[in-house]
Amino acid sequence: MSFQSSEKMSVAIVREREDDFQPRPPRRTTTNLSVDFIESSISLSEDSRYVAEIDRFVSAEEAELYEDKTLAIWKEASLELQKLETAVQQLREKTRTKHSSHEVATSAFTWKQAVAEVNTATESYKNSAFVRICDKSGMFEQWLSLLPNDSYSAVISGAFVMGVQAARSLSGLSKSIYEALGSVPDVLDHxxxxxxIYKAHRSPALVSKTASLCRAILTTLRLVIEFITKGSLKRFTGAMLKGSHYQESLKESIEDMKLQALRVREEAGVCMQRDMANLNHKIDTRARQEQLSHALTKEELSLQIDAVPEATAQLVLTHLLRSLQSVPGYNIRTGGPPHTAGLLSLLRSEDTSPQPSSKADPAVTIESLSAVLDFDPDVLQADMDYCLTLGFRESPDFQDRAAWVMKASQTSKFLASDTGSKLLVVNGNHDAMEFISPLSYVCAKLADFMSVSEEIICLTYFCSRHTHEWREPRANAQGLLAHFIGHLLPQLKSRKRKRFEPDLSSLSIEDQSSLGDDDLAATWRVFEAIIRQLPRGTVVVCFIDALTVFENTTRRQDTNLFMKKLSRLIRKAKKVDLRCMVTYPGRSNYSAMWGIDFDGRCADKLEVPEYI
Structure with missing residues (x-):
């Protein structure tokens, strides 16, 4: 086949394919509705101009300076764009027919047209380059949207359309041309x-490297289009076999394109690290603010309580609830009704005089019980600190969920009502596997506030911090109960105004020994005996966080048995005010087996919305 016949065939096929496309307007840049509203509805200074790259209004002088910098960065790419546009136009002139019914303007090409052309070629030729172009077309289209104006996208799309059309007409050149075209989207893989990062953080360095990558892509496409315009099957094959200047130029251009893509990824990584550092700084700042706010609220609560001689436990809870509702940003829609103050009635304080210590059987003492329980207060403090610190540093969404729970009406009733003992189950209705959740922060925060006064006996256990039985054999219901006893005993002994030492004479040495043998029944007998002996009016508040952890197959039976016993004790407790909040990151699946009605009297449920 002669050069002339090959060239005529190329021209004929391209002419035929060209008629399939209708002229289309260039892609319209995405509109910023906020900017449109400001410009149309708000009186601005006459010399104010909006600069999209920095997303703010600046003076006309500053906008011109920024525009000059942008033009300088994109200068080489802009020049290469003009060369590619000229090359595409020359190829179109060569393939134009005298009787064409319409003319496709270069600025009318879109990336969707280019993908459609490649898809059509894929139906005829099973070529891996076609598949790669189609697979990565979405990512490449996103990259095109980053370029300064629509001309880049139109000219690049036109180069692909004309290149694929022409390459299909010359079987000898098609493979190499397709591979060259396929290498362009390849460099933007992943x-x-x-x-x-580019959309969110257009640093000058990242913009500059993006411009260099764009320039390299334009150069590669130009070389492909120029060769198609000049070439033929004979000349192309000869060039490839002889290692011509064209082959070397195209190879160097593709390598440069890959190098520029690597530099872009490296710079994007630097930007991401910088953004992460800034984000961490913001998180640290917010965490310090949250921590300071928590400390100030705790200090104010302490001062309020100290100002009241012989403050009762109920008064402490009342002040606590008021502190929670008075923090900045309290939103009534989160569940705290305006009439909550009506729930803040105070219980009459009874038995305010110090209680005499009963003489217990010396065989079983608080000290001997504590030794068997092996309770470590440092572990409790570490759990509290961890959940508090986590809450201070977490996202606003995390903190919003926690705030919703603390300000919900059910929480208000749980803390401040005068109905006595109560069980509150909180279903987080969120990720059930997120054991340390906003509810962990709620439990830690409330317990920390309650620590300002010895009038409230506060017991806490974070199941989410004790998940592995193989590593921690007592990470189960018996261990939880033993932890409660170990936490309860020193609080009773350290109270100044209501110091109390329980009578342990009813407990045998066997009972005491059973505490160390993972005996749930024996451990419960000890806990129940102590609770029933507490002076009238004593308020005990328990927080059990993420009980889901202890409801797996191996621990579920004992956990349900423990909760059934605890629910019965809450229901029957009249002299002692026993309140227990049990939280679930997701939902409680076995609370119906606890033998208590969640009717709002002795027990209630709080359902946290899936979206706050």
């Missing part, structure tokens, strides 16, 4: 993170 570029999703880079594109997101």
């Amino acid at each position: 570029a999703g993170t880079y594109i997101d």
